[in-house]
Amino acid sequence: MRVPRPPTAPPDGAKTATISYRVPFYDTDAMRVVHHARYVHYLELARIEYLDLHDRPYREYVAEGLHFAVTGLEVRYQQAARYDDRLQVTCWLAWLKRVSLAIGYVVRRDGELLATATTEHALVSDDGKLVAIPPARHALLAAALAP
């Protein structure tokens, strides 16, 4: 079994969000590169920006006691990032179902591909129960998918 290679670009027509990130020293490790666990944070920053742009601020979910719990994570690392690198993380909605969705990500440094990733999420309430994505949210998210 091999960790699959997530797509290196969004599907045609999918709405995207991109954040810029300057690598702080605290993201590096003794190999003098960014520790692989830190990329999981970078994905989260891009995802928050995506919701801001194409759905609504994630804090509004939280305020209603709703969370997009992470149920799956997959990262394929191609090149190392280093201290003070300027990264660009682009993400898009890969698929959308009744209670769950997936986001695709590409991490680049000045155009060079560093990593690709996918996260899967299920909407849950504060007590951890699965919840259908509310219709108004589902409609906005569906409109951001590739046609």
Add this chain to the structure above:
Amino acid sequence: MRVPRPPTAPPDGAKTATISYRVPFYDTDAMRVVHHARYVHYLELARIEYLDLHDRPYREYVAEGLHFAVTGLEVRYQQAARYDDRLQVTCWLAWLKRVSLAIGYVVRRDGELLATATTEHALVSDDGKLVAIPPARHALLAAALAP
């Protein structure tokens, strides 16, 4: 595309390593569960124990300017962990090649399955070049695989 479901148990006969971990408050987030990125650290702790038991301490690789760089990561989250939970993380060598290998992981809480994971690694030198796993190391690692 879906994040695949890594195996929930080691293959028969594979050597394993298991660590215990008590969840500190700093691993939790405002959902009152362990943040998903923290599991990536748990995998690292189990992997280090595995090398201690079945190969050699990882610091001896580092002292020779060698690193098992992470090239792939995949986690499937099933149940949330919480503050002060006692976790058990078991891992095993899933496959082994000339310069790369993969480790499988299961995270449990008192027997309950919380997450499964796979990491893939390539051996690299301090300057990031791929290096064949030294024969003495390869032999020991091969002996830890499922027969």
Add this chain to the structure above:
Amino acid sequence: MRVPRPPTAPPDGAKTATISYRVPFYDTDAMRVVHHARYVHYLELARIEYLDLHDRPYREYVAEGLHFAVTGLEVRYQQAARYDDRLQVTCWLAWLKRVSLAIGYVVRRDGELLATATTEHALVSDDGKLVAIPPARHALLAAALAP
């Protein structure tokens, strides 16, 4: 103004707690030493052990909606820790008042002093209000102070 030098040993007769900690790779940074922010986690691990031994498990505070919020933090770094070092962190109650307390810490590696620290805490409820330390807890904590 200088960051003061916290005491390098507990006062005579104070009860203490000591944890062992093996430095994981994810605690290091590109200086090839432990990043200074990570010590704040080490203090937390020692503090939790202290409550286990001399008061009650911290999760019992949390279950009652109580938290020892950190109101002050002070660390004096003397020597760097490195990957795979085995550290010992010892802590003790430095002072105790009606709603607040302070803990002193020493971080050592095989007897060598690496850092000293102090944290100050106030007991707060889930909504952030100051709360008097409950009498049963205050009595146990007072008994752990230096006489």
Add this chain to the structure above:
Amino acid sequence: MRVPRPPTAPPDGAKTATISYRVPFYDTDAMRVVHHARYVHYLELARIEYLDLHDRPYREYVAEGLHFAVTGLEVRYQQAARYDDRLQVTCWLAWLKRVSLAIGYVVRRDGELLATATTEHALVSDDGKLVAIPPARHALLAAALAP
């Protein structure tokens, strides 16, 4: 002994740097506030900006094998920060000596004071030896102090 209260504003005439920071979910803990250790990262981000503005990019120190190792840290927490808060962190040079310096910090949320802090640093080489701050750097840093 009490953790002292660092100054809540830069001295008159000191050059300053200010960063904006939007609190990500991964900075929060199960008290639903920012974990106290994360502020240490915020200070680092502000310090890097300060060097960019008033000295030179920190990566140029690193490229020469020089590091401003943290030798002291002090934080006084006044109000909790929460998920998605927009923070402003301002810092300034508090004092400057031959091999060491200190930086003062204020963390605010829309003008409200959340925390104050001081870090102390010594310039060290890659092998951890103390190094005099190079004259060209010392001159620029001295010019950024309060007159």
